[in-house]
Amino acid sequence: MSRKANHGIDYDEDYYDYDVYDDYDAEEEQEEYGKSTVVNQSRTKPGIWRCSICTLDNDDSFTSCEICGTVRASLIDSHSNGQGGKAPFEFNSPSPDDLVSAGKTSSKINSKAPTRTSNVCEKKETVEFHEKTERMGNICPPVSKPSQIKTSKTRNFADYVDQQVLCKDMHSIDLKKSSSHRKSNSNVGHVDSGKSTLSGRLLQLLGRISSKEMHKYERDAKEKCITNGRMQGKGSFAYAWVMDESSEERERGITMTVAVAHFNSKRYRVVVLDSPGHKDFVPNMISGTTQADAAILVVDASVGAFEAGMDGNGVGQTREHAQLIRSFGVDQIIIAVNKMDVLDYSRDRFDLIKVQLGSFLHSCGFKESLVSWVPISCMKNQNLVTAASDVLLSSWYHGPSLLEAIDSLQPPVRDITKPLRMPICDVQSGASGQVTCNGKLVTGAVRNGSKVLVMPIGELATVRSIECDSRKCSIARAGDNASVSLQGIDLGHLMSGMVLCHQDFPVAVATHLELKVLILDITMPILIGTQVVLDGTVCVEEFSECRPLGRVFLRALGNTVAVGIVNRVIEN
Numbered sequence: 106m107s108r109k110a111n112h113g114i115d116y117d118e119d120y121y122d123y124d125v126y127d128d129y130d131a132e133e134e135q136e137e138y139g140k141s142t143v144v145n146q147s148r149t150k151p152g153i154w155r156c157s158i159c160t161l162d163n164d165d166s167f168t169s170c171e172i173c174g175t176v177r178a179s180l181i182d183s184h185s186n187g188q189g190g191k192a193p194f195e196f197n198s199p200s201p202d203d204l205v206s207a208g209k210t211s212s213k214i215n216s217k218a219p220t221r222t223s224n225v226c227e228k229k230e231t232v233e234f235h236e237k238t239e240r241m242g243n244i245c246p247p248v249s250k251p252s253q254i255k256t257s258k259t260r261n262f263a264d265y266v267d268q269q270v271l272c273k274d275m276h277s278i279d280l281k282k283s284s285s286h287r288k289s290n291s292n293v294g295h296v297d298s299g300k301s302t303l304s305g306r307l308l309q310l311l312g313r314i315s316s317k318e319m320h321k322y323e324r325d326a327k328e329k330c331i332t333n334g335r336m337q338g339k340g341s342f343a344y345a346w347v348m349d350e351s352s353e354e355r356e357r358g359i360t361m362t363v364a365v366a367h368f369n370s371k372r373y374r375v376v377v378l379d380s381p382g383h384k385d386f387v388p389n390m391i392s393g394t395t396q397a398d399a400a401i402l403v404v405d406a407s408v409g410a411f412e413a414g415m416d417g418n419g420v421g422q423t424r425e426h427a428q429l430i431r432s433f434g435v436d437q438i439i440i441a442v443n444k445m446d447v448l449d450y451s452r453d454r455f456d457l458i459k460v461q462l463g464s465f466l467h468s469c470g471f472k473e474s475l476v477s478w479v480p481i482s483c484m485k486n487q488n489l490v491t492a493a494s495d496v497l498l499s500s501w502y503h504g505p506s507l508l509e510a511i512d513s514l515q516p517p518v519r520d521i522t523k524p525l526r527m528p529i530c531d532v533q534s535g536a537s538g539q540v541t542c543n544g545k546l547v548t549g550a551v552r553n554g555s556k557v558l559v560m561p562i563g564e565l566a567t568v569r570s571i572e573c574d575s576r577k578c579s580i581a582r583a584g585d586n587a588s589v590s591l592q593g594i595d596l597g598h599l600m601s602g603m604v605l606c607h608q609d610f611p612v613a614v615a616t617h618l619e620l621k622v623l624i625l626d627i628t629m630p631i632l633i634g635t636q637v638v639l640d641g642t643v644c645v646e647e648f649s650e651c652r653p654l655g656r657v658f659l660r661a662l663g664n665t666v667a668v669g670i671v672n673r674v675i676e677n
């Protein structure tokens with residue numbers, strides 16, 4: 106049912122601030138930038154032209170690629186007035202789609218896309234609710250140095266692309282693909298707050314798990330509790346077992362890896378990333394959260410448990426997770442105040458939690474208007490997908506259920522105008538020598554049969570199949586959680602932290618970064634002389650270029666000591 110991503114326990118060593126770096130060579134970039142406009146959009150068959158960016162064979166009548174929006178080379182030539190070495194759109198003469206933005210006609214002949222405004226209201230959003238957030242630091246393990254790799258900085262993908270066409274295409278593509286928008290939610294929270302139980306409950310209530318399967322989970326959980334003296338509560342772990350699939354997780358009663366599942370709400374197709382709450386598995390939590398559009402922070406309302414989660418001495422995962430998800434760029438958050446049944450649905454307790462955690466969230470930079478609070482009981486099925494039935498709760502809480510709160514989230518903005526970037530969350534071996542990479546496309550698109558470049562190792566592979574939310578598809582786009590099967594690359598060469606890129610537009614790789622960081626509550630100061638280079642090469646982008654790949658977190662001795670953004674990549 107769920108897919109797992111494991112990044113192992115936290116072996117992070119100290120790596121901190123920045124030092125003096127070489128000056129960035131703007132002239133070199135300009136030179137490369139000129140070269141980048143030599144677009145190779147060949148005619149493959151009569152009546153067809155092949156997009157140089159995503160390699161789709163487009164109908165001759167289209168002036169830009171139907172999938173990625175890249176403008177056809179011949180059109181670029183004609184609009185650059187023969188200045189082949191210049192950017193396709195110089196902004197000194199209107200592009201075909203400048204006419205569109207100026208309210209005139211579309212350059213796209215036979216466009217099937219309705220206009221953007223006409224679609225906006227009709228479309229349902231697909232929002233991914235990850236229990237973990239998007240890849241933040243992109244700190245990947247040391248890998249071999251890529252040879253002869255150009256970075257994304259040297260060639261400017263956006264300059265190929267007509268933004269207006271892309272915007273329209275994005276909508277038409279989404280409409281064809283699904284009637285609903287897609288959203289990733291990350292379930293985060295202190296250990297044992299009920300994250301996995303919540304995920305399992307939602308999947309069961311929304312019909313993603315049959316009663317037969319649920320019955321089996323209950324039976325197995327009861328058996329495990331009888332044979333394992335450490336566990337109490339009979340079958341109470343049954344819902345958590347929907348997400349916690351490994352025998353070690355079930356044995357220990359904790360989540361260790363990220364489980365991925367999905368369900369449909371009224372408005373969204375929701376991808377759930379269930380993250381571990383235990384301190385030892387924060388790196389796994391990070392890998393999930395870096396994929397999230399929004400987060401559900403699950404809080405155990407029980408006396409003592411909430412307070413433990415808020416402990417400021419490095420053990421309170423409610424605090425740490427809240428800080429991390431905000432620094433990963435997740436700004437919409439639902440606080441699911443769980444286990445309210447234990448407190449007889451006390452309104453005073455709920456209000457106290459709201460005040461204390463609310464002021465902390467405010468200090469993390471969450472806007473009050475983007476934080477919603479829902480009292481729930483996963484165990485008693487209160488306020489999850491329908492309004493609370495227990496009179497003790499319904500007498501004072503009249504707000505939305507958790508599912509309604511999810512539907513109230515703002516749809517995420519996807520960027521397919523940039524080249525492909527898919528950070529790999531985990532890798533599996535597949536059939537016939539293929540390997541499958543799982544992760545979320547942060548920008549761009551990928552399609553069956555196309556070539557992708559795996560960075561930082563710089564190896565090319567061919568996409569053999571793509572699955573999004575367990576369904577086969579021919580294309581995955583920014584925002585999709587995808588399993589991409591690759592041929593032509595060795596499983597042993599791949600690992601989480603690497604990034605699938607467009608072959609002509611590799612992500613930057615570096616061991617030196619200039620960062621802007623926010624130091625968190627730490628007991629050990631960061632001293633002058635602390636290591637300032639990374640142990641290994643990382644795939645990274647400047648924050649201004651690509652937010653998901655331009656965020657970092659610094660961890661030392663098992664704690665997150667700082668969060669920040671990449672100001673400058675000092676390329677290898």
Ligand SMILES: Nc1nc2c(ncn2[C@@H]2O[C@H](COP(=O)(O)OP(=O)(O)OP(=O)(O)O)[C@@H](O)[C@H]2O)c(=O)[nH]1
Nearest residue numbers: 296297298299300301302341359360382482483484
């Ligand atoms: N009373 C009560 N117990 C609950 C509720 N939700 C979860 N639990 C119990 O809390 C315990 C922990 O639940 P999990 O879902 O494993 O917690 P978790 O947050 O996923 O745990 P980690 O991922 O290991 O951090 C289990 O025994 C659950 O049965 C609830 O609403 N009420």
